[in-house]
Amino acid sequence: MATEKKDVKKIREAVKRVKRATYTPVKPDMQLGFVHNNVDCIGCRACEMACKDKNGLAPGPRFRRVQYIEGGTYPDVFAYKVNMSCNHCAEPACLPTCPTGAIFKRKKDGIVDIDSTLCIGCRRCEAACPFGAPQFDPIEKIVKKCNMCVDEIEAGRKPYCVMACMMRVLDIGPIEKIWDGSLETVAVGKADKVSRQVKNMANIELTKPSIGFVAHSKGKVK
Amino acid sequence: MTKRDINMSKTPDFEDLQQRLNLSRRSFLKTTAAGAGIMAAGGLVELKFGKEAKAFAYEPYPRDDQLQTVVTSCAHNCGSRHMLVAHKWKDVIVRLSTDDGRYQRGGYYGKDGNEEPQLRACLRGRSYRQRLYSAERLLYPMLRVGERGEGKFKRVSWDEALDFVAKKMIHLKNTYGPTSILDQSYAGASYGVLHKSDQIEGLLGRFLGMFGARTSSWSVPSYQATTTSSRWTFGTIQDGNEDDTYAESKLMIMWGWNPAYTFHGGNTFMYLRMAKQRGCKFVIVDPQYTDSASAYDAWWIPIKPNTDAAMMAGMAHYIFSNNLQDQEFIDKFCMGMDEGTMPEWAPQSVNGKENFKDYILGKYDGQPKTPEWASKICGVPAKDIKKLADMYAKTKPAALKASWAPGRNAYGEQYSRMAAALQAMTGNIGKLGGCAEGVGKAWHAEAVAYPYDQYANIWFQSIKSDRWAHCVLNYPNIKREEIGLWPRQDNTDGQIPNIKGIFWQGSDWFNQLTNINKEIQAIKKLELVVCMDSTITPSGIWADVLLPVATHFERHDVALPWYKGHYYIHRPKVIEPMGESKTDFQIFTELAYRIGGDVFGKAYNPKANRDYFNVNDNVDEAYLREWWEGKVMHHQHVDMSWDEFKKHGVYKFKLDRPHVAFQDQVEKGIPFQTPTGKIEILSSELANIEDWTKTKYGYHIPSIPKWIEPWESLNSPKTSKWPYHLISPHPRWRTHSIFNNCAWLRETYEQEVTINAADAKRLGIKMGDIVELWNDRGKVVVPVYVTERCMPGVLVLHEGVWMDLDKNGVDRAGNPDFLTLDNPSPAGAFAYNTVLCNIRKTDLEHRPGWDKLATSRAHVFRRDD
Ligand code: SF4
């Protein structure tokens, strides 16, 4: 990549300027977010299946995506998983791109959702999201994405993917608590640290995603 | 369209939520279950309004609390058994969830932990609705009209189908005798205490046995090596610990074991994580750096396939020569481990003169089985063999989990027995945190609610399961040892079965046994092929009659844990049987009435009447209640009534102490179940065999564990022509061949062959290229996954993909069993992983089916910094 040649700081500032000029994000009373343990995840994708089934998705769109990362040279190899759906970002890049205002962010818990009755399937949000969260449904010709199983949250339960995790390494909670390690969750082991940024994911400065990870030693960013 | 009233007055955020879910617009369509429409549309047809209300709808969007909740479970032979919770609207299952702690007695949302862990379903379980409502769902009886295998069928009535089968069965029995019908039932698609498709004692076995024509198949495809081995060594196959005990190990050696793929046991993978958090060290001996290796941060020891017994012998040598063995344990519990533990009769026995230690030290053949010797065979550096042996001998407690896959090999039983010898010499048997697995079956469930009597397992001949084609093609010019004939005590002993028909119940064996091209030759010689299943499987394509079987969502049953775990899950009839499907119990009962009138009908299903084919609910309930009250409540001291159990949906046992195999033997001195009451490193059964051809093994087997060169491996001269060793492990995204048609699963994983990056580079093969794999037996076409995570010289192609032949007999789907050999190991193990072949880039057609949606490879990222 040619990043060294560019003035990253300058670019970041420019991005901020543009964002402020176009959109002031909703400040939620409390922001919910995900936490995923990249190391202990076995990559089974039960979470993905639970999501597909709950949302009645056709083959194609995948709200939750367990990414497989591997490297090294035989026999000295490593592998880990980075699991993401929608990060319900503090500054969602998708939201301001929507021409019909179908995308909104909840005041109460910061969940970002799309009103499917307003979506015209222009796919701008899909292009704007640095994490690949909005998913185009080629049959219904609209964009759909994770809404953190808002119906389950309203019912006092946790999302389907979280409750599906065979290893109990995926969870949700108030994102500040996830980041400062005060959330009580078995997803994070006693010796584990939670990081906001890991390799193989876009720069968190772009949208301030509400997600934390237990990073693999090879997936840590300095 | 009718609106559904939702009382949400208690929800404070009512407006917001209504907006979110847009309930006024997402109101649920009233649906009518329409069997006929389901298959065509892949969903449900709204008849009244002519609008579709699919089982897979993004909208309308009912919340769980608006739907009816029914606890049920998975029902196939995956090696586990998890809870599924159906959320249904009228007769349609709208979505599935899983155990969240709420359903057992005293449970609440979120309850989890060691004592009563949640039984969370895996990706296959979660995709079940796709299987239930799939286009491949078999809804009506069908009769073949084209050539066998051509896939041309016509829909017929049940009357016509059953009369056809009944007449043919009678004809076969009268013409060819009591061995003419081969029982190929398996736990594939139909496993419960009542509706049980079981290889040995299931509903089909009892039906054919009573009818008087049954050749049975005795060897189990997945784990026959360790089954035979554990019977010899421990006298039982209940050699397993419950999965929570894994959390107590200090060292876990996962030999060919990948629970991240197989989910072996209810919560195995989770307890292993617990062990890791407590400081347990993990080692993986496997040709692949599996997801289990990465998740448990294991030391990866790549090993050449089919050489495991040699490496273990090297470890044993290190342990003996450094005097690291637990001699006290050996002296107390083992027979034949060393000179001091030899039985008195040994010198007089036919095969029992040698002891294990002297074999390892090279006293008999002049070849000490040193780590250096082993290294040359297995490809593992001698220093690593020593290091592992040292760790295993010195860490207490340590678990050597000898999984099934390395046993699915030529002489696989030697690997299983060698592992048992290591487990015993380090004194890790019968101890919490140790391991004697093996088979791994642990807690014992009450497994039988169907009628069980003297007819439960009648057979007139019994053969090694993957030798049926050989038997059919060569009849009668075969020796009994070629087909592993089980001895009989009457004058039919040794008679070669004259197989003229096959029954498949809950099994897709035609797709799953070895050397499919040979099977194709053989099936053409048969006069009757019956397939009972809920899905049109590749086997079904080769059948004469297809009988639609109701899935476990459509009949009443109870699930039992398959491998580990201690619980029962109620499986009520969640929806009505789809199409014209019937339960297998109904089908056999009806056939019994048609063949033998009231006498056969009543004997086969004593609680039923002639109308059972149409009304089965009360009879099934009566069997289940009797089983619960008589066996579960009585034998297992459960105080929950049947009605209460049905209300909860699950019963989880709380054990007095962690279940560890052989704990009482070791702590209280109770004899092992072997003939001598010892851990038989020297098998007294084998030691005294004179004529091997008269045994089910057919060929000589050493009485102590020994390294035996397989008929093909990376060490054999055949590699000049076939340089790659192919293994075919169990996939994660199918249970054998089940779920292969589920698009959700196929978009996350694709059928592909794994190859080492350096091998691929040399061959000019890149990630995603289409390659052909071939040997003398057949040829398959698949895409390739290039990785550093696989040992050079090894190819990995997962079993179970649905075969798809072109006109030249090339399989365009990539089923490895076109390349495997139908030559079982003497102890009966299928040699699925003893395969040499070659690989090259190809222009041949690959037909991915749903795989064209697969994005899995797009989600593997390589990074080198
Ligand atoms: S929160 Fe719900 S919608 Fe989002 S990924 Fe998880 S299951 Fe899917």
Ligand code: SF4
């Ligand atoms: S269910 Fe859990 S362990 Fe499995 S892939 Fe998802 S996050 Fe990982």
Ligand code: SF4
């Ligand atoms: S492991 Fe087996 S029982 Fe459990 S959910 Fe998966 S397929 Fe079903």
